[in-house]
Amino acid sequence: MLQQYKHILVAIDGSYEAELAFQKAVEVAKRNEAELFLVHVIDTRAFQNVSSFDSAMVEQVTETAKKTMEQYVAMAKENGLDKVNFSIEYGAPKVVVAKEIPKAQDIDLIMIGATGLNAVERLLIGSVTEYVTRTAVCDVLVVRTDLNNKPALNQAGKKADIQPK
Template sequence: MSEEISKIMVGIDGSEASIKAVRKVLDMAKKYSAEVIAIHISLIPYYLRRLPQSGWEELRAYDDEQMKIWLKNIMIEANEKNIHFKALVKETTSSIVNEIIRSADAENIDLIVLGSTGKSRLDRMLVGSVAQGVMTNAKCSVLVVR
């Protein structure tokens, strides 16, 4: 990992592991005077987006609200530490891994930090599948927090 860390992206899904990752990132950001971008990816399958009655727009609004709840105290802590912090909610119809990598490239991220396990039972069965995919394919360094 390079000593030149100016932008750190951290994935958040509301799980204990992702909240722990965000807290670790705040410590790192203070040390390196880095900007922090928290990202949540909404997976909205393509077939749902084609159905007007599916209410996928409400799913997106729900994810926005959840992100605010998850990050409420973290944003306060970032402000107290004078850390430039922003949150992004993006959506994909196919791959959370690809959207994280695409977003990291677009934001010129130096380091991606992810929790080791996700929130859902399926995520626990596929332990670290997103983290593994990001580690394998990202152009920048990736840190997995346990």
């Protein structure tokens, strides 16, 4: 029997690469009759430098993330996927995506977009994708192409169309 994934995780961060990973994950989940679990991680380090920590700011970020995640769930369902759930987490995205969510949700495949960071940014802050591929407790598929398996960036360096043709 072929390997069949039952619980697929996609990290949603608002990037073009995450959008590609989401679209491919919907198709993989349908083929495998799997549950799709979406996670958005609010990086709490982003609030460390705010001198007057404002809980209203965190609530606003959380509410925006919730609306975005609900839109992704609706898109997955419109594309024929029945089992879709999401979570909004707080902490270091690397650890949450690579270890915490996979253990808590019995994830057997993480689909994640290729990093959009340049070499200097990766050196200074690291790549979530690189960390996940190195330390995840399950299989990881790094998405680098669109639904037609064309490179995510065209020859002019611009983002390719992410809609299926």
